[in-house]
Amino acid sequence: MIRVEDLTIRYRTPGGEIEALTSVSFSIARGSTLALVGESGSGKSTVALAAMGILPGEARIASGKILFDGEDLMALSAEARREIRGSRMGLVFQDPFSVLNPSLKIGEQVGEGLVHKRGYTPKQALVRAIELLDEVGIRQPEVVAEAYPHQLSGGMRQRALIAGALASEPELLILDEPTTALDVTIEAQILELLETLRARRNLTMLFISHNLGVVRRIADEAAVLYAGEIVERGPTVALLSNPTHPYSKGLLAAIPRIGERKTRLASIPGRLPDLRTPPQGCRFASRCPFAQPQCAASQTLMESGARAVRCGRADALVGVPWPHLDDGAGVSEPVRRTTAEPVVMVENLTKTFTIGHAPWAFEGWRPTRKPICISPVNGISLEIAAGEALGLVGESGSGKTTLGRTILRLIELESGTIRIAGEDVSHLPQSALEPMRRAAQIVFQNPDSSLNPRKTIGDLLARPLVRFGLAPAAEVPARVKALLDLVRLPAHYQDRYAHQMSGGEKQRVGIALALATEPRFIVCDEPVSALDVSVQAAIINLLADLKDRLGVAYLFISHDISVVAHLCDRIAVMRHGEMVEIGPVDEIIERPKHAYTRKLVAAVPRVDGVSGGHPA
């Protein structure tokens, strides 16, 4: 159906030309699904844009061919390519929140392709759009067609996008991280929908994802992309259960798996090579634990049967697992204080937001407007002991983040009590919260927006030390070094600015910042959600080490149950502001009592779980 041959794409940037893709080749047979797997910067989205012919202006196709149904797309005129896209090829983007035009109705956006491509009248297109919305499982499609994007939930928007891509009955559907922005339960529904559609319409799919669990479920074949090169390719199940390329091995070893005992995760040290001057030899060599001098020579993609791998030592590495790298600190003795009273005690905590007012109405003689309220935190009680991690899971909008921030009094509570380190802080004025601010800290999801871009890391880390008078001025530099050391960053990083560091490094600084006051309790609000798998593993290991070494208590908020199950001792499940279940990890994962918990756990796509795709 589609065949990509030797595709090389370069981007012009102010710092020089970057080679985003280096002679990438693959093909997908009609009716089957290929997954393109890789971390950020691997070039996987560039493949999608190139296939559609909508690369941004700074991109240049240096060489290669894209054959669609035997026709060379590069040889076609811009007009002819435009004809093909949206009629024979459809693209579903990653983020349903920004991909829909905010000022056009859903029905129009789903059906407009038909108007311009198939000569429908707007009215006919709307009728067809409603049918398509119905086909992708949207209830009340007539109402949704008349709605604007902001009135829909993320899952509904993603369905609408898929409906729009399907409208012109494309033969090839390219999906760029279609479920990444969604909750697991919604993700499971979307994947199911894609499987049904594929069977019903004999769709060919190019599925781009970093989530190996999702890939296992949906794809017949998978190709692993690293730094613009395909490093391994093969049938999904075979590749995932028996990876050959060291990078694939590392990627798989870095994923926390539900039900696996708590050891430290394997992580991949280092970072992507500079693609302005890609290394001559194996691009992964600098991060590869199996690297040998011969890896400096250029590597070719060697085919053997259905599989192909770009590693000269592949034969020698068959069956060799990814080593557990010691990333700096040995697992030290836990210093748990089991006897002490809980560090955090929350009782009956409630927070209500007024989101609007009902229309004026008479209540007796008085005209009044009833406020419309939602309670993202509704009567929550929990305790966390020193050195314990309580995981908080639930879908987006269930109140996880609000709970975390209310406990820290970053959001004012409505009622209930909060005791941190034995002190009742629920009703103290903000000015009297100083000791509590020292004892309880927070790590945010996105280190890009939580680190001041105009200060060096050293300044940032010194700030809480000075603010709380934790160290005399002379000792501050030493303390900053110690903090950097604690999160395993080299001391010279104190002179860097946030933009000079990678995502994982920034998150380490975020953690160091929270640790600066020697807190007893840290709220971790989705601290690894913005990170790549290999980096995520290192951060999770770090958090686990710090917990054991310093006896810090965590409230670990995450939508990723596998991560929570790996790191935490107990799990609390939230839904619509209420806690539906709380208990030890094993109990929640293996014997969930509440129906919602069961649904949530079952929805998690697993790398070692069932494969929904056709058997290879």
Place this chain on the structure above:
Amino acid sequence: MTAFILRRLGFVVLVLVAVSMLVFTITALLPANVAYLILGSFAPPDQVKALELKLGLTDPIWQQYARWAAGFLSGDLGESPLMKRPIAPMLWEAVSRSLMLTGFSFVLIALIGVGLGMLAALRHGRALDHGISIATYIGIAVPEFFWSIVVIIVFASWLGWLPASGYEPMSAGFWVWLTHLIAPTITLVFGHLAHVSRLTRSSMIEVMQSPYVNAARAKGLPERVVVFHHALRNALLPTITVLALDFGRLMGGIVVVETVFAYPGLGRLVVFSIQNRDLPTLQAAILVVAAMYALANLVADLLYAWLNPKIRFGGHVS
């Protein structure tokens, strides 16, 4: 939505009340005495006293204000002590002439400004973009009286296409009427293009790089549909707010332009009444300017809400 409009209207009324008080107090504090104005500077003091008493100028200021405001609300703007005739018809005539001028200019600023902004955005970083930027910057950087003179020199003196100044009513013939409007309009438009075109340009550039425009391209829609249907609608939202502000600036801009072109509109009336201490006319004129400003912003707010479904429809569907 009704509640939204009513609330906005309420704000407009509040603004006008506040402005009227401010205008009245300031002009009442000016070193100008209406009685002297009527009787001449060398009138005997006892006559002045008597007239002051008759006009109520010795009453406390709030009483004077109440009387003035009540008259204003009933449509009686009083009489100009200088020109010895009622203010209302004189003012409306001036306002209608100025509205022709600002209306024309405003429409042209909106059309040309948005057009140039779009062109610059679509040719982002190329010669045309830089050319448009430089031209509009020159327009805004040099004051209006300079452009007025340039326009007079070029179109009236050199080319002889347009009259240098003055105003002729429509009854004197459509072309005669129009030619008197063109020169001041060109001046006003050139001085105000930069705001609109720069803002349209930057929001258009941003919108053209947004995921939903990319998605529209991925649907294979013709570029014309992508630009006008998908991008422009969203890119215009900030422009609308600035257009309303520009309408207010135009009302200020006409003071200079009308003076240079000897165009008998509101601006000239204001200048004239200030120069001659004609306080009742000045008060009425300023209030009218404030009212137009407030109404322009009201229209912008409503238009913004109408174009932006997030304001128009708040809630969620099912």
